[in-house]
Amino acid sequence: MIKEYSDLFDPSELPRRRKELHYYLAGFADGEACFSVSIKRLSTARFGWVIDPVFHITQNRQNILELFRRVIKCGRVIKKPGQPETFQFIVENRRQLVEKVIPFFERYRLLSKRKDFELFSEIVRRLERKEHWTREGFEAIVRMAFQMNSSGKQRRNRLDDILKSLRDPQRPYAGCPEEAEQA
Amino acid sequence: MIKEYSDLFDPSELPRRRKELHYYLAGFADGEACFSVSIKRLSTARFGWVIDPVFHITQNRQNILELFRRVIKCGRVIKKPGQPETFQFIVENRRQLVEKVIPFFERYRLLSKRKDFELFSEIVRRLERKEHWTREGFEAIVRMAFQMNSSGKQRRNRLDDILKSLRDPQRPYAGCPEEAEQA
Numbered sequence: 001m002i003k004e005y006s007d008l009f010d011p012s013e014l015p016r017r018r019k020e021l022h023y024y025l026a027g028f029a030d031g032e033a034c035f036s037v038s039i040k041r042l043s044t045a046r047f048g049w050v051i052d053p054v055f056h057i058t059q060n061r062q063n064i065l066e067l068f069r070r071v072i073k074c075g076r077v078i079k080k081p082g083q084p085e086t087f088q089f090i091v092e093n094r095r096q097l098v099e100k101v102i103p104f105f106e107r108y109r110l111l112s113k114r115k116d117f118e119l120f121s122e123i124v125r126r127l128e129r130k131e132h133w134t135r136e137g138f139e140a141i142v143r144m145a146f147q148m149n150s151s152g153k154q155r156r157n158r159l160d161d162i163l164k165s166l167r168d169p170q171r172p173y174a175g176c177p178e179e180a181e182q183a
Numbered sequence: 184m185i186k187e188y189s190d191l192f193d194p195s196e197l198p199r200r201r202k203e204l205h206y207y208l209a210g211f212a213d214g215e216a217c218f219s220v221s222i223k224r225l226s227t228a229r230f231g232w233v234i235d236p237v238f239h240i241t242q243n244r245q246n247i248l249e250l251f252r253r254v255i256k257c258g259r260v261i262k263k264p265g266q267p268e269t270f271q272f273i274v275e276n277r278r279q280l281v282e283k284v285i286p287f288f289e290r291y292r293l294l295s296k297r298k299d300f301e302l303f304s305e306i307v308r309r310l311e312r313k314e315h316w317t318r319e320g321f322e323a324i325v326r327m328a329f330q331m332n333s334s335g336k337q338r339r340n341r342l343d344d345i346l347k348s349l350r351d352p353q354r355p356y357a358g359c360p361e362e363a364e365q366a
Binding site for chain 1: 196198203204208213214244246295297
């Protein structure tokens, strides 16, 4: 019996084996988690944009998120801004994504969000290799980000606009302003 | 390696053990499934209402739902009416709920939706024992249904209206008409 989360759940409610609990959490994440890579406008950045990978799960029950935080051993659980009854488990730190989140889901594999996860982890790996330091590398990552989460239907900035701006950084950007910059 | 779902998923993507797969599915369901008990207006029913328990999972990826159907060994996967790109795994048959769905989630326990599941299975058991054949039993089940899914915020009919109508079936019901009867 797993007893170390007894402040969150009655140990008799949890799966008996750690591996089973991890598969349970992988299944939960497959339905509820979001692997997101925002492309945000930032005029002081090398190419005028930053690439921002984030893993998060949004729920109105805090204890399941706290369980994630303690099993994956990183991230934080916060109240979702503007929604006081909603909580988020969020990992933004790239080192934690590389060392904790990605290995967890490589071991306990997602069935439904698998393509998003693969794009996400490939993008994070490319950032680790500093491939975004060249214009070609940056553009390739932006294109990958736009393949995620149903072809980026909800993105603020259009792929074409970002690519144009990357190729001609002197040209004033006509899209979303910097304040509301989530691409 | 579990090979019997190889038409849905590459067996190397699935957990190795059946039990681990079942925990994965329990986790997925804990995030995505809905245990719902509708109270529907039906003037020909004994007390003017029917109690309708349904288990369903809604997704835009069909293969994970098909996996549920085959693991739990009941229900059907349909296109969600009015949303051609969305699918539903749905179990409405009360015998299948009793013999397949409820035992599955009693063995592979939900952490987050646990209270909803317990109310759901208690309601289904009471229906099996025909407790809804008496007015008191019917009313008790209706009250339980209204404790589910965040206090029934999205229900069409108000608890008080249903209870009044149960206690005085001769009185014309002033709430939702029979056609749009989901309580």
